[in-house]
Amino acid sequence: MPDGTTSLQIIGPALDGSAGMAAIRSDAESAQWHGDTSWDHAIGPMQFIPSTWEKWHSDGDGDGKDDPHNIFDAAYAAGRYLCASGADLTTGEGWTRAVFSYDHSDDYVRNVLARANSYAAR
Known part of the structure; x- marks a missing residue:
């Protein structure tokens, strides 16, 4: 969307300990973001875990709201x-x-570096 908010919410896979994922239990507060009452999920285009968003939430576009589904925020x-x-x-x-x-994953760091280098080369 022109205002930076995703047209559909981006919800990552369940953080249930499978396939190399962390195992992070959901709680009532985090489930409000992704709908899963058992396992947490990363949310939004920057894939914040809800507890991390709670700490770092920001209003990057100055509209008075801090929304993890808004790319500016x-x-x-x-x-x-x-x-x-x-x-x-x-x-x-x-x-x-x-x-x-x-x-805290070397694979994640390598992936981000590769994508950043690819983007910079355009």
Whole structure:
């Protein structure tokens, strides 16, 4: 949508411990975001776990709402999260450390780096 909000909500797979996923139980508060009363799910275009969104929620477009399904809000929150790592994002090592703080997986860091390099090459 022009306002940055996804036309359909982006809900990640259940974080139920299968297929290398973390096992994170849902609670009443997080289930409001994704509808699953058993397992948590990452939400929105930046795939925030609801508890992480609760901490880093941001109003990136200045409309008075903080919505993980809005790319402006979600990207701003992700930037704040990465900067909070204290890493120097102008260096490869710092960037890697910051992305690892977002998701503690070397595979995730490599995937993000590959996508960032692909995007930068356009």
